Amino acid sequence: MSITTTTNRRIPDQLTSPVSRVLRSWESLLLLVAVFIFTLNSFASPYFLDPWNLSDATFNFTEKAMIAFAMALLIIAGEIDLSVAAIIALASTAMGLVMQAGFGTPVIVLTGLATGLICGGFNGLMVTRLGLPSIVVTIGTMSLFRGISFIILGDGAFRGYPDSFAVFGQGYAFWVITVEFVIFALLAVVYAVILHRTNFGRAVFAVGNNPTAALFSGIRVARVKMILFLLTGLMSGLAAVCLTSRLGSTRSSIASGMELEVVTMVVLGGVNILGGSGTIGGVVIAAFVMGLVTFGLGLLNVPGIVMSIFIGLLLIGVIALPRLWSRIRSR
Amino acid sequence: MSMLKSREANLTGAILLLLALIATRFPGFVAPANLMAVFNDTSPLMILALGQMVVILTRCIDLSVAANLALTGMICAMLNVAFPGLPVAVILIVALACGAVMGAVNGLLVWKLAIPPIVVTLGTMTIYRGIIFLLSDGAWINSHEMSASFTGFPRTPILGLPVLGWLAIIVTAGMALIMARTPMGRSFYAAGNNPHAAVYTGIDVGRAQFRAFVISGTLAGLAGYLWISRYAVAYVDIAGGFELDVVAACVIGGVSIAGGVGTVLGTILGALFLGVIKNALPVVDISPFWQLAISGAAILVAVTFNSRSGRSRGRIILKSAGQGT
Numbered sequence A: 001m002s003i004t005t006t007t008n009r010r011i012p013d014q015l016t017s018p019v020s021r022v023l024r025s026w027e028s029l030l031l032l033v034a035v036f037i038f039t040l041n042s043f044a045s046p047y048f049l050d051p052w053n054l055s056d057a058t059f060n061f062t063e064k065a066m067i068a069f070a071m072a073l074l075i076i077a078g079e080i081d082l083s084v085a086a087i088i089a090l091a092s093t094a095m096g097l098v099m100q101a102g103f104g105t106p107v108i109v110l111t112g113l114a115t116g117l118i119c120g121g122f123n124g125l126m127v128t129r130l131g132l133p134s135i136v137v138t139i140g141t142m143s144l145f146r147g148i149s150f151i152i153l154g155d156g157a158f159r160g161y162p163d164s165f166a167v168f169g170q171g172y173a174f175w176v177i178t179v180e181f182v183i184f185a186l187l188a189v190v191y192a193v194i195l196h197r198t199n200f201g202r203a204v205f206a207v208g209n210n211p212t213a214a215l216f217s218g219i220r221v222a223r224v225k226m227i228l229f230l231l232t233g234l235m236s237g238l239a240a241v242c243l244t245s246r247l248g249s250t251r252s253s254i255a256s257g258m259e260l261e262v263v264t265m266v267v268l269g270g271v272n273i274l275g276g277s278g279t280i281g282g283v284v285i286a287a288f289v290m291g292l293v294t295f296g297l298g299l300l301n302v303p304g305i306v307m308s309i310f311i312g313l314l315l316i317g318v319i320a321l322p323r324l325w326s327r328i329r330s331r
Numbered sequence B: 001m002s003m004l005k006s007r008e009a010n011l012t013g014a015i016l017l018l019l020a021l022i023a024t025r026f027p028g029f030v031a032p033a034n035l036m037a038v039f040n041d042t043s044p045l046m047i048l049a050l051g052q053m054v055v056i057l058t059r060c061i062d063l064s065v066a067a068n069l070a071l072t073g074m075i076c077a078m079l080n081v082a083f084p085g086l087p088v089a090v091i092l093i094v095a096l097a098c099g100a101v102m103g104a105v106n107g108l109l110v111w112k113l114a115i116p117p118i119v120v121t122l123g124t125m126t127i128y129r130g131i132i133f134l135l136s137d138g139a140w141i142n143s144h145e146m147s148a149s150f151t152g153f154p155r156t157p158i159l160g161l162p163v164l165g166w167l168a169i170i171v172t173a174g175m176a177l178i179m180a181r182t183p184m185g186r187s188f189y190a191a192g193n194n195p196h197a198a199v200y201t202g203i204d205v206g207r208a209q210f211r212a213f214v215i216s217g218t219l220a221g222l223a224g225y226l227w228i229s230r231y232a233v234a235y236v237d238i239a240g241g242f243e244l245d246v247v248a249a250c251v252i253g254g255v256s257i258a259g260g261v262g263t264v265l266g267t268i269l270g271a272l273f274l275g276v277i278k279n280a281l282p283v284v285d286i287s288p289f290w291q292l293a294i295s296g297a298a299i300l301v302a303v304t305f306n307s308r309s310g311r312s313r314g315r316i317i318l319k320s321a322g323q324g325t
Helices: A002-006 A018-024 A026-044 A051-060 A062-076 A084-100 A105-130 A134-153 A163-170 A179-197 A199-209 A211-216 A221-247 A258-268 A280-299 A304-330 B002-025 B032-057 B065-082 B088-112 B117-136 B148-155 B163-181 B183-193 B195-200 B205-231 B242-252 B264-283 B288-324
Strands: A157-159 A172-174 A249-251
Touching: A026 A280, A026 A304, A051 A062, A051 A179, A051 A280, A062 A179, A062 A199, A062 A221, A062 A258, A062 A280, A084 A105, A084 A134, A084 A157, A084 A221, A084 A249, A084 A258, A105 A134, A105 A163, A105 A221, A105 B288, A134 B242, A134 B288, A163 A179, A163 A221, A172 A179, A179 A199, A179 A221, A179 A280, A199 A211, A199 A221, A211 A221, A221 A249, A258 A280, A258 A304, A258 B117, A280 A304, A304 B117, B002 B264, B032 B065, B032 B163, B032 B183, B032 B205, B032 B242, B032 B264, B065 B088, B065 B117, B065 B148, B065 B205, B065 B242, B088 B117, B088 B148, B088 B205, B148 B163, B148 B205, B163 B183, B163 B205, B163 B264, B183 B195, B183 B205, B195 B205, B242 B264, B242 B288, B264 B288
Parallel strands: none
Antiparallel strands: A157 A249
């Protein structure tokens, strides 16, 4: 202890109390932002605090958040998947084909999930077997997957999904709680347990922090990454089921640009884009923040593209401001 | 070095093979006039890809180039509508300045705040697009609102090739000169190849990245005016998703996404490869809906191929090291 007092060193962070660490964490800052936006919204528009409106607002983020959970794990492990929106397009197209062939809801749903899994597996194989950088692979598959959807659908559309299929995107579990929200909440718990309470979760952090060290400590790095790509593909398939069910139709331009919103959600949630750190709790709060911002601005008749300015500013702002603050303080 | 050269030779071979295949069914495609038209059509992609190459060399990525292009184009078009008498030279300076400022914003965030480039440019991409909407209120600016000199400039033919194509050649020559013959150009390679070693040789890696973003932004600004005036229309979604084509051109051209490896010639060939495919599809009667899937497959094939040649080079180094000890 005498060293810290004599040599004017900064006190190591282990010495701060757990309470102040929680208070200063990224998640609490984000929660503060969420509460602030919520309060602002309820003053700005009289329609905001209606339970049915709030229930509608959850659609703004539930589908994206499903993918964001898996993407968070993938980014923590040091990889990224930019093809998720294209996987949605391909999975939705596959579901449309199966539907036209006359199959019922269970087969349609399974087709969507399987397509997602196959696409994720393809990404994973390219990255783990050929040792290619994931950003390049998924920029390629992003064009490839949506391109296949374009070839099949052109400028046409699949319509006429069976009524029983509508439950995923349009159904309510009870009162104002939607089926999608229930799926979102369940997945949040599942992913939080996987990442923060299992050996696999520790392996994900280890791989992201130092893949070489992880390999030498007996972690099968390629297998961990492969599983994460498969999971991200599966979640994109699930999001495709929900989105297709909600829209009731498939076009090849479905969910275009969604990959950026998913990545924004993950980064906003405090996951280090360079890998190695992050929490599912942060992603959950980030999902609410993004949902609240888009919904609140929507109630104020702000067009979607202007909302995207706010999302972009939010993304850069939440990362830049703490760094700016620490720079000013260190001077 | 010989491996790098052979990579460009391979790509040239691939392009020639592609042209030969098309020529067997449609000889008209390889007529000089048509090849010139293909080159001209690929010019904006070449200009943007050269900027992107510099950014990728320094281990960064610029996903905001298409949004930068669209915003600069909209500003130029609005300027032209407000002051129809403004000479093209002034518009060009405005375009370069606008692009440079947007590139500098990216660069400053990466350099001074050390935010990962992919995050910065994802953010600025949506912000720049949004600003176009705020400026234009979502309205289109159509050809009849633009002055004749404004839309005519990139189409003016000089020796058979329009100004647009000549500008691509000038930018290529300029970039080749900068990359090979100036300390700044070499610093991009150094900063990307080994940032720590670059610091010890007195290169400010952050500053090199900042300069790379400014170059990329400036070229995007130039391409912005050229795009708007060539197609004679400006609206919010112009060149949407084009940033991926630009990155694809670099990757196909052998620019390593890990930084430090890439040449001007390779990048140009990468862009031309995509340009030939894009222009050939309607000729060989394949639905344009195939284009997206084909360029995606081309990226995957190219990056697989490049990593193979890169890996064998690595093995040779390891072998000689093993023999030495």
